[in-house]
Amino acid sequence: MNVFKLLSRSSKAAQSAPAQTLPSAGAVANPQLFGHDESATVSSDTRKNKKRKRGKDAEDTSAPLPADLDFFGTSKKEDAEPTIQATEMKQKRTSQLQTDIETNGKQEELEVEPYDEDESKRILRSHKLKVTVLEDFAPQEDEAQPEKKKKKRKKEEKVVEKKKHAKKQLFPQPLTSFVQLRTRYGISRRLADNLREQAYTLPTEVQLGTLPLLLRSRKTEQECQKGDSSAASASGAEYGGDIDLLSVAPTGSGKTIAFLIPVIDALLSEKTAEGDDGPRAIVIAPTRELASQIVNEARKLSKGTGLKATLMKKGMEVVERPEEEKVKSDEDGPRNSEEEDESASDSGDEDKAGQQKKRKRRRADKLKAAILVTTPAALLNALKQNDNTLASLPSVRHLVLDEADVLLDPLFREQTLSVWNACSNPLLRVGLWSATMGSNIETLAISTLNTRWTSLSSTNTTLPPRRPLIRLVVGLKDTAIPNISHQLIYAATEQGKLLGLRQLLHPTALPTTSSGPSLRPPFLVFTQTIPRAIALHSELLYDIPPEAGGSSRIAVLHADLSGTQRESIMTKFRRGDIWVLITTDLLARGVDFRGLNGVVNYDVPNSAAAYVHRVGRTGRAGRAGGVAVTFYTQEDIPYVKLIANVIRAAEKLRGVAEEDQSVKQWLLDALPTPTKREKQELKKKGVEARRSAKTDDGKNKARISTKSGYERRVENRKRGAKIGSKQRQEQEPRRKVEEASESEFEGFE
Template sequence: MDPLRLLSRSAKATRKTDKKQNQSTPSAGQRAQPQLPPIVNQPLDNRTTASRKRKRVQDVPSVSDDQLTGLDFFAGHGATRMRVKASAPAQISDSESSKKVAGSQHAEDARDTPLTTKTISSEEIRAILKQHKLKVTWLNPSSPQEKVKRKGKEGSKAKTEKSQLHPQPLCSFRELGERYAIPKRMAANIHDQGYATPTEVQLGALPLLLDSPSLYLQPAAGAADVPPHNSDGVDLLTVAPTGSGKTLAFMIPLVHKISQERRTDETLARMTSAIVLAPTKELAGQIVNEGRKLASGTKIKVTQLRKGMRLASGGTQQAGDEAGPPIVKTDIIVGTPGLLHNMLEEEDELKQMSLKGVRHLVLDEADVLLDPLFREQTLAIWNSLSNPDLRVSLWSATMGSNIEELARSTIHTRRDALGAGSGDVQEAPLVRLVVGLKDSAVPNVEHRLVYAATEQGKLMGLRQLLHPAASSGDTGAPLLPPFLVFTQTIERAIALHSELLYDIPAEAGGISRIAVLHSDLSDTVRESVMTRFRKGDIWVLITTDLLSRGVDFRGVNGVVNYDIPTSSAAYVHRVGRTGRAGREGGVAVTLYSKEDIPYLKHVATVVAMAQKQKGTSSGEGMQQWLLDALPTLSKPEKQKLKKRGIESRTKRGKEADPKSARRARISSKAGFIRKSENNRRSAILGSQRRQQADLANDAGDETDFGGFD
C-alpha cells in the first residue's frame, strides 16, 4: 500500500474526529457567567498586537455547584466544571493583587488591597470603549452654544447636537469597592455568584449610574460652559444585546444607592425606594431572584408584586389593617405594569403615601412597556411618582427612535408638571448607551430559514428536528434538546403541544418531556413548568411571545420559530433565548410557508445582518437574490402585522376567511384519535419485544441443555 495514501487517510480521520469533539452547545461545557473578553486586561500598547494565545493563571479558584446559577442540562454528557480566572483590572492594580488567595475572604482581601486610583488617560478610555463597541451619547445638552442649524432647506428647525461622552469604564468588579465604596457584603455576593469581570453593558452602564455626572459630562466643541444639571445621577437609555447581563447592570446601582440612602436618612427605611417594571411575571420573578442574591445580607428587601398585596404607606399601621390584604414593606418592588396600575387605582391614598419616596424607576424591556399594549399603564405609574429627584433607566435589546422620543417627552412633561414653571426642578442629564450594533440579533447563533410550503410541511419539519436522520454535514449543526418552540397565538401553542405530545418515545420520558406555557395558565402551573424546564425535566417547551423577553435560559440549545415573528424586534428577542452570555453552538430555525413569504423580509434582513457580523461567507449566508425577491411591507402593513399577526391564524381570520383558516390548522386529527393511534402503536411495539424476548429465552434453553445423565 502507498504509505503516502495511508498517512493522508489517517490525517483526514483525525480531523473529522477533532471536529466532532470540538462541537459544543449552550447546554454543555463551562457554566460561566457572562464575562468580558480578556482584551480589557491587557495594556493599551499591547491590545493591537496581542497574540491569540492566553497565558494560564496558576491560582485559579474553583466555584462550587451551589454557587452557580446557570443551568446544567445533561451534565453527564461531558459538561465540565467552571473555573473563574482572577484577572487584573486593566493594569490599574498591581500585578500581585490578582494572585490573592480566593475563598470566603476574597471580597475583604480585594477591598483591603491598595489599588492604584490613577485615572486612565482619555486615549485609553476611548480605546477601551471602541474595542468593546460602546457608544455613549448625551441627548439633552441645553447650552445655547450647542444649538446648531443643519444645512439644507430654508426654514429647517434647529436641532440639538448630540455630544459623545467617554466615561472611565469599569474593567473589574473589584473596582466597585475602591471607586464606589460598595458594601463588603455586596462585593462578596458578586464574587459568590462567579462574576469576575463585567460584560460590555456592565462596563459602560455601571460608571454612568454610579459616578457623579460631573466626572464625565464635558462640553461640546465650542461650548463655553457645561449646561446645568443635577449631580445626583442621570436618566439612562440602554440598548444592549440579549444575554449580555443587563439585569446585574441596573440591580447593582439600585442596591448600592438604596443602602447609601438608608444610612443618611433613617426615615426612608419605611418607604419603597425603587420600582422595576417588567412585561411578564416570569421576567419579574427572575429579576427578583437575581436581586435577592445580590442584596443578601445587606438588609435591602426585594419583593415581587402579586395579587392581594398592599404597600406600606410609610407611617404606622392602622388598627384595622390586620383584617385586610397583607401589607408589604419593601425597598425594591418588581412587578408588571398592569398589576401595579390596578393597585394604584384601587387606593388613591397609595399614590401619595407609598410611592412618595420612590427615587428610582427601571423599565426592563422598555420598548414593550412603552408600546401601545402597556403604554397607558406604564405612563400612569411613571407620572404618579411625585419625587422631583426621580431617576429613570430604560433597558432593552431593541429600542426604536419612537420609544426614545416618548421617553424624552415624558421626562420633560413630568419635570414641567412638578416644577409648575418655577424652575425648581432641574433637568437630569439624559444619556444613551448603545452596545454593539443597535437592534441586531446575536451573531454567535446559527440562523436558518427553512421553507416548508404548507402548514403540514412545517409540522413535518418540526418532527424532523425532533427525530433527526443521518445526513451530510451541509445541513449544519443538529438541533439538540432542550429547545423552545414559538407560536403566534395561545390556541396554536395548545394545538401544537397536543400534536407532538406522543412524538417522544416512552423510553426517553414520553409526554413528560414536552410542555406548553402561555398566559392563560395559572401562576402555579406556569412556575411549575418554568422550574421543570430549568432543571432539564422538559426538553421541548412550546410557548408564545410570553417567554421571548428577558427570561434567562442559559442551557437552551436552540429556538424554533414555528410561526414567524411579527417584527424584527420580536425575532431578535426570540432567538436571544439561546446563545446567552456569548455561548457558541446555539441554533435558531424559522419555518415559513407560502403564506408567510409576504411578511418574511424583516426576518431575513436581521438574519443577513447577524451573518454579516459573524463573518459568514457569501456562499453560506443569506443569499442576496432572496432579499431582493421578498416583498417590502409598507408602514401601515408593518403596524397591522405587529398588532394582529397573520390573519388566518387568529379568530378574526377564521370568521373572515374560513377556507384559509382550515389550511392554517396545525392538525386535522382529534386528540382522541391521536391517543388511540399512540396506544395501538405502543401495544404493537410491546408485543414485538415480548416475542423477541421469548425467542431469546427458547434459544437459550436449547443451548444450555446438556442432555440427560
C-alpha cells in the first residue's frame, strides 16, 4: 500500500461535474417556450371548475383520502371500495372515449367545455401570445343617415384617428392538444393520423394560437349563440377561419406545421372546379434548402390523403400555355410543329424529329400537384411568357410566405409581389410567417392587399366580403430564442478569432470558465462572404485528428456549390458524419437542425434580425442547452450594440438575473450606437473591412490565416519560382525549333 496516497486521500467523495443538457440528447416532452407551470395549474383548475359545473352534486371533487386516514369519515373499508371502483371506471370510460375518438374518428368531444374569455386570456398571456386585428374590412353603414348621426360619426372617426395604436385584441380558444384538431375542428381523419404518427401531441405557442384562428370550429355558431356578442367577437369566432394572418414567432417554434395543417385541411374540404387543375396552394421560401424541407414536411402530413406536394424544378409547366408557345423551341426556328417535322424529315434526320417531339411533349406536361413549394425566382421564370408578361394563377387559393421579411425585402420584393399579384383568385388567403417582422413589412402587406383588392373590384363586381388581416406575436418581436445561452467574445483581430475558434474545437485544452456552458459538436460556423468561408474551411481542415475522422468531419456549404453537392453535404450533416459545417447566411433561415448543439458567428451578422435567425438554428422545438458564440474585432465595435441589445432582451425574457446576464450594462453604455445609415450599409454589404481582398494601404487585414507575413513571402517566392520554371520549360522546345529553322539556311556559296 502506498502511504502517501492514503494520507493524501480526501475525506470527501469525488464529485463528478453535472451533466450538460444538449439539444442533441433528443426531443423534449414539452416543446413550449413559455407558461409551463402556469398552464398546467390553469388547466387543472379549469378542469375542476368544469367538473363542478357539470356534476349533479355540489360535492368537492378533490382526491378522496384513504379509508385509514379519513378520520372524519366512515372507518369501514367496504365504504371506500365503491368510490375507488367508481373513479377507476370513470377513468376507463374517459380513456376509452379518447381512444374511440382517435381511432374511429367520432364526432363527439371529451367532457371538457371550451374556455371562457377570462381563462383564454390567462392562458394566452402565460404563453406570451398577443393577437391583434391590423385591418378589419367590415361593411360600412349606409350613407342615408340623419345629419346628427353623421356629425357623431365624424367625431368618432377623429377620436379613432387620434388613437392609432388602440387596435382590437382577440383572445381565441387556445389549442391544448392535437387531439382537439379532430374533435373540435373536424380535420381530416387521415391528417389526424399522420400527426399522431409524427408524434405531435402538445402544440407549441404559435400552434396554440394560430390553428384556432385558421381552422373553422364545428361549434362556432352554437358558441356565438350561447355567449354574448362581445365574447364572440373577442375570440375571433365570427371570422370562421377566413382570415389573412401575419405571424411572428421565435425560430424553431413549429411555424411550418402551423401553416401546413390549415392548408392541407382546406384543400381536402374544397371542391376543385372543372378545368381548374393547377396548383391550389403555393408556399414561397427564400432558399432551396428551406423549400426542400417544407416539401418533406408537407409530404409527411399529406400521406394517404390524395394530395401531392412537389418542389419547383427547372422546366416545370405551372400554367397552361398557348399552342404557339408550346411549339416554339428554345432556338429561333419555325413556330409550327408541322413545319419542324417536315424540315426534319426532308433532311433525313428522323431521330432528331423524334427527339423534338419528345421534348415538346415533355414541355407540355402541366404540373398536377396541389401544393407547390418554390423560391420566388423559380416560379417567376415558369410564369413568364414570350411577350414578357406573367401568366395568372386563378387556381391558387392559399399563398404562404415563409420568412416573409426576407421575401418582402428589396432583394426579393419585386419577385414576390409579382407572384402575389399573379394569384388572381378573389378567395385567396395569404399567410406571412417569420421570426422577425418590421413595421415596414406590415405596412407593405396592408398596401399590397388594398391594391390587389382595388384591381379585383374594378374587373369583378360579385366579390366576397374582405377578410381581416390579423397579427399574432409570440413573446417579444425581433428577439432571439430564450432557451439558449449567448456568449459575446472580444477577439481584437482576425488571428484572435481563429485562435478562439480553435479553442472551441478543443475545449479540454483550457480549464472551464464561468462564462457559460461549453460548445460541443455538431455546430454551425457563419461567415460574412463565400471566400471567407472557403478560407476558414481550408485553415481548419486538419484540426480534427484522424482518430476522430479527420478532415471528413469539417465541410463548407455556400451558394457557389451545385445543388447535388449542397444536398449531399446537408444529408451528411444531418446524419452526423459532419461535425462542423462552415457556411454563409444561406443556412441562416428556416432550416431545421434538431440536434444542433450550437452556433458560432465567426463574423458579426449584418443586422439584429440576422443574428436572431442565425442563433435560432439551435434550441429547436424547446430543446435546451444550445450555445451561441459571437466573435467581434476592433472593426466590429460600431455594430456590436445591435447584437448586445438582442442578447439582453432574450435573457430578460428568459428570466435571467441582471448580475448573471452575459451582456452587462457597462458594456451597453460603452458601445457606440450605430446610425441609420450605418445600419443600412451593414445590412447591404456587411463590415467594410471584409468586403474586399485588400485595403487602401495594400494590406489585407481580413485574411483568415495564422501564418506570418514572412512565411507568406517565402511561399509566394517559391510559388513564383515554380511557375517561372514551368514557363521556361514550356518555352525551351519552342526556342529549339526556332533555332533549328534558322540554322537550316546557311546562305549562298
